Structures are given as C-alpha cells and as structure tokens.
Amino acid sequence: MRSGEILQEIEKGREDGLTFIRWWRKENDFSDYELCDRFVKNSDSFHEIGGFDLLNLEQMWEVLKRWTPSGLRRIRTARGEQIEWHRKLPDGRVEVETCALTPEAVMYIFDYETGGDVLC
Numbered sequence: 001m002r003s004g005e006i007l008q009e010i011e012k013g014r015e016d017g018l019t020f021i022r023w024w025r026k027e028n029d030f031s032d033y034e035l036c037d038r039f040v041k042n043s044d045s046f047h048e049i050g051g052f053d054l055l056n057l058e059q060m061w062e063v064l065k066r067w068t069p070s071g072l073r074r075i076r077t078a079r080g081e082q083i084e085w086h087r088k089l090p091d092g093r094v095e096v097e098t099c100a101l102t103p104e105a106v107m108y109i110f111d112y113e114t115g116g117d118v119l120c
Contacts, residue, residue, distance in 0.1 A: 001049050010036045010054065018054035019103040022063075026050040059108050068113045074101060078086050085109055101107065 010021065014036065021039045024031045026048055034042075036054070055063070065072060069095075071086035081101040086094050087109075099105045 001051065006049065006052055007040060007043065009052075010040060013054040017056045019057060019058045020055040020107070021052055022055060023052040024050045031058070033107070033110060035103055038107075057101070057103055057106065060103070060110070061101075064106055064110045064113070067110065072109070083109065087112065 004021075006021075010018075016119070019036055020033060020035050022031050022033050023038075023039070025042050027050070055068075061074075071088070073084050075082050075084050078098070082098050083105055085097045087097055088094055
C-alpha cells in the first residue's frame with residue numbers, strides 16, 4: 001500500500017476526530033505514530049506502507065499512558081482539561097509541565113518519552 005492511497009482515508013477520518021495515525025512498514029518491524037497533518041505533509045505517494053490505523057485523542061492518550069505509565073495525569077482547570085507531565089530531563093532532574101490536552105501536546109510528549117523509537 002502506498003501512502004498516497006491512505007490520504008483519502010485520513011480525510012474521512014478527520015470528520016470523526018481521528019487526528020493520529022499509526023503506520024508500519026511492509027516488513028512490520030516497527031510502528032510509527034504521527035499527527036495525521038504531519039503524515040500528510042511528509043507523505044510521499046511512492047512510500048510503501050504495510051498498514052495503518054487512525055486514532056482519536058482518547059486512543060492516543062491510552063497509547064501514551066502505556067509508554068509512560070507514571071508521570072502523566074489529566075486535570076481539570078478553569079482553562080479546561082490539562083495534562084500534568086512530570087518530565088525527566090537529560091540531567092536526571094524532573095520538571096513539572098502543564099499544558100492543554102490537545103493532539104499536538106500528546107504527540108509532543110509521546111515523541112519526547114519514546115525518543116522516536118517505537119517498536120511493535
């Protein structure tokens with residue numbers, strides 16, 4: 001399957017709040033998670049893909065929680081639902097960050113916590 005074939009499915013999925021994509025190569029040796037917008041922007045219609053799943057914010061939150069079972073929680077504030085993230089810094093210190101619960105924030109935290117290395 002070529003990434004160009006997936007673009008129509010992504011457009012349909014956006015209407016249903018599916019803002020993330022998990023895709024894998026034909027060799028099925030790893031999975032990658034991205035915001036659909038980033039996938040579309042970087043897609044090469046000749047890039048070969050083994051398969052994909054579209055995810056909504058709640059599903060991606062669950063994926064993030066599996067990778068980072070501690071140090072994350074959702075809180076309600078006057079500004080709406082927020083993420084409280086206890087981020088471990090390279091020097092070993094822990095910094096507490098609070099940000100809005102958005103697809104972009106969840107993806108940023110996921111990328112930071114996994115270091116971009118996601119295996120099936």
